[in-house]
Amino acid sequence: MITNKRYQTLLMLATTGQPLNKxxxxxxxxxxxxxxxxxxx
Numbered sequence: 425m426i427t428n429k430r431y432q433t434l435l436m437l438a439t440t441g442q443p444l445n446k447x448x449x450x451x452x453x454x455x456x457x458x459x460x461x462x463x464x465x
Contacts, residue, residue, distance in 0.1 A: 426455060435459055 426434070434452055437444060438459040444452065 426451060431455065439463065 430452070434444075434456050438456045444456055448456075
């Protein structure tokens with residue numbers, strides 16, 4: 425489970441187009457991918 429603070433960081437990375445850290449988990453990658461798809465809609 426992603427903490428609220430970590431989710432906010434991932435959302436910020438997704439909105440600014442910055443890449444994830446290399447040590448990001450699959451759950452974090454999926455959350456960022458979903459945020460990107462939502463913003464495109």
